[in-house]
Amino acid sequence: MxxxxxxxxxxxxxxxxxxxxxxxxxxxxxxxxxxxxxxxxxxxxxxxxxxxxxxxxxxxxxxxxxxxxxxxxxxxxxxxxxxxxxxxxxxTQRMSGDTVDWSRAIGTRFSGGIQIEKPVDWRRYKYPFLYGQVDPTLFDRQNWRLCAVRALGQRDFDSLTADQMDRDDPQLLEFIARNTLPRRGILASPDEILITIGAQNALWLTAQVLLTQRRTAAHEDPSYPGIRSILRQSRCHRLPIPVDADGLPPDLIPPETDVVFTTPSHQCPTAATMPLERRHALLDRARKDDFLIVEDDYEFEMSFLRPPSPALKSLDEDGRVIYIGSFSKSLFPGLRLGYLAGPAPFIREARALRSAVLRHPPGHMQRTAAYFLSLGHYDALVKRLRTAFQDRRRIMDKAMAQHGLEIAGAGTFGGSSYWMRAPDGVDTKQLAETLRARSVLIEPGEAFCERTARTYRHYRLAYSSITAPQIAPGVALIAQAMEEAQAGVIHA
Incomplete structure (x- = not known):
């Protein structure tokens, strides 16, 4: 250059x-x-x-x-x-002239929390049981490329180049309103939908709009690590609620709660699915104690075993549920497109906040996604993903049963991961390091749990990023490392 x-x-x-x-x-x-x-x-x-x-x-x-x-x-x-x-x-030698005391200069710290580690070069590992990464063998790159080229055309020039201020792509909004949300039983008008840069951005916007230092937010434990970071940033009172085999128990939510964050369809990370009776109980409790519910429905498309339960938002008669969806799992995580659906007054404030921070998601990505969805490529992709995931889950079930690995949680309608439990005395953080040296990637459970009740026995295994032929030998290596870890504990 x-x-x-x-x-x-x-x-x-x-x-x-x-x-x-x-x-x-x-x-x-x-x-x-x-x-x-x-x-x-x-x-x-x-x-x-x-x-x-x-x-x-x-x-x-x-x-x-x-x-x-x-x-x-x-x-x-x-x-x-x-x-x-x-x-x-x-x-370090070239930066030796920095004389600022950053320990005092930084007003608010955002680093230091335990996050899920995903190596940038994860594709070079033979057995990547990682959640949320795209499998290039399944993604429809050809049609995505054609949609991207179409979005670059003269007809779509304004959507690509113009500053849309706080507005979203009308074609993408229309598809979400007329196709995506109705699949979950949700009816919403354009002023009740906001496009976001993924589900995490939607969670952040929601927390910023709804919470203050005097308000209280309840969330699941274990939970998606990002939600804990977001709630800490909001400086609200934070209440972790232990989940059980059916997800978040409504009777454990304190009456002083203002907002509840939950993943009822596919609890992160245990994969528990909240039964219909509990969903109604949660809505009744919200009505009684006057709190709002933020429903993160991040993986509803991956329902290949049986149809998913109705969304909380579809059962809500009081306007208390704010719904979050994402295309990261069904398309690809690098797309960073999600959406919020909620009452118009809430969406208006979330839109104003988004505009102040980042205006709007890139117009070209919105229009490309709109074409990909509206031309039927998205539905075909989801069907292909469901078929592949069902096959991989069958192989995973067989391999884990053969090697005696213990499943702590699995989605009742599908999904793309298992929540696993290691034997007593096995530290899954150390186990992950051992397996990484053997070209196997797993996700230790510590990042999902509260520090005060953190367990090192759990870990997550996903099958979205690993091909079917790799699963059985990869599970065998996990079982072997587990046995070695147990032997080390026993001999010690």
């Missing part, structure tokens, strides 16, 4: 000749890591004109740098950073 001539400028306070200053600029760029081996420098004529110096001055500086192996030339094609140039020092 060529180095822009605008990178160079003369310092009037420099003590030395122009030739020396040019040499120092180039050598400093190389030593700082800004100029890398193989990159082309501006021609001597172009740099001389830019700096207002003679061409011979630049040529002499370049020649000196060549003699010190900083630069090399390739005939008439110009000057390049040499492969033999001195390597830049470590970054």
């Amino acid at each position: 060529p180095i822009a001539v605008e990178t160079f400028f003369l310092d009037p306070a420099f003590e030395g000749t122009l030739q020396q200053q040019i040499q120092q600029m180039v050598a400093g760029g190389i030593l700082s890591g800004r100029f890398r081996p193989g990159e082309k420098l501006p021609s001597s004529r172009k740099l001389a004109h830019h700096l207002g110096v003679s061409r011979i001055t630049v040529t002499l500086a370049y020649n000196e740098l060549m003699s010190d192996d900083y630069l090399t030339s390739a005939g008439r094609s110009g000057y390049y950073v040499s492969d033999k140039a001195p390597e830049p020092p470590e970054l």
Whole structure:
């Protein structure tokens, strides 16, 4: 890549000749890591004109740098950073001049929480039992590409380039209102729907609108790690509610609660499905104690065993439920498109907050998704995913039964993961490290649990990212590592 001539400028306070200053600029760029081996420098004529110096001055500086192996030339094609140039020092050494006390300068801390670790290079592992990553063998890349190209056309130019202020793509809104939400028994008008950058953004917007430092939010334990971070950021009073085999128990919700965050269709991470009777009980409790419910229905499309239970929002007669959906699991996580459905006054405030923070999700992504959904490619993809996941689940069930792995929770209508329990004395965090060295990726359970009641016995196994032939040998390696861990505990 060529180095822009605008990178160079003369310092009037420099003590030395122009030739020396040019040499120092180039050598400093190389030593700082800004100029890398193989990159082309501006021609001597172009740099001389830019700096207002003679061409011979630049040529002499370049020649000196060549003699010190900083630069090399390739005939008439110009000057390049040499492969033999001195390597830049470590970054920590280059940043030694930072004198700010960041422990005092930072007003609010957002880091430090335990999150789910997903290696960037997870595809190079043979047995990735990771949740939420896309399987390239299942995704319809060809039709997605065609929809993306169509969204780049002249007809859609405004949706791609214009600042839509706080508005969403009307075609995407229409599909969600007329197709996606009715599948869950939900009827909503455009002013009751907001497009978000994924479900996590929807959760954040909801928490910011509904909660204050004086209000109380209840959430499931164990739970999606992101919701705990979001609620901490809101500085509300936070109440973790232990879940059971049927999900969130309504009778454990304190009467002083203002908002309840729940995943009733596919509890994260236990995969428990809240029965219909409990859903009605939760709504009755919300009516009695006057609290709101935020329903995160992140995986309802993956219902291949039997139809999912009705959404809480579809049973709500009082306007107390705010519904969150996402295309991350059914399309791909990098898309970052989700949606909120709720009463118009709530959506109006969420829209205003979104506009103040990020305006709106990228128009091209919204329009591409709208085409992909409306042309029927989405339904075909979901059908293909359900078929593949059903096959993988069957193989997982057989392999885990064969090796005696204990399932702590599995979705009654499908899903894409299991919540597992390791034997006594097996630390799943250490187990994950052992398996990673053997090209197996699992998710330890500590990130999902409250710190005060954190358990290291649980872990999550997903089958969305691993192909069917990899499942059985991968499960065998997990069982083997489990036996070794137990033996180590016993021998100790």
